[in-house]
Amino acid sequence: GAGVSQTPSNKVTEKGKYVELRCDPISGHTALYWYRQSLGQGPEFLIYFQGTGAADDSGLPNDRFFAVRPEGSVSTLKIQRTERGDSAVYLCASSQGGGSAAKNIQYFGAGTRLSVL
């Protein structure tokens, strides 16, 4: 596609529920990233995929958070037993991957605003 697409744009859920957030990266981009941005803060890294595998998941806050990218394209961020503190904008980015600076530029989607009531 033309850009990184994230769905839904807004998600309201109740405490304790399970949610899935979807990211469609730019076509051909091998690297995909998830970040979380709380109000008034910069984005915080969650997880990075190179192809189908999670190359770095050090930013996932706990085992309620999980992400997959089974075919090396679309990724889904899954949050179990949501808590009010999970409310934030979840941003996805993709890059071409590779050694050059240009190929490492991350292109961001508009994000999914998650509200846990």
Place this chain on the structure above:
Amino acid sequence: KQEVTQIPAALSVPEGENLVLNCSFTDSAIYNLQWFRQDPGKGLTSLLLIQSSQREQTSGRLNASLDKSSGRSTLYIAASQPGDSATYLCAVKSGATNKLIFGTGTLLAVQP
């Protein structure tokens, strides 16, 4: 642990002024530094990327500098316009990982 700080947190200027946004980072072992723009309800748009071996990058009215040894970067915006109003974020990429470490941003308002 790498920490990125941006000052000021908010800035309001009249149209036409030149301005400087500041970014500092605690660990000088970075691979590159990027400046992003974020508009309300939208994702981030990359403005400039400076490799660790570079001192500055320019794009139109924007100029970003990098002093790796002192852990500082500045974003200079010339002849500001109301359309420049947005949140500006800097982010560093350390060599060992592809993740970006972001600052908290500077909210810029350019008054017509």
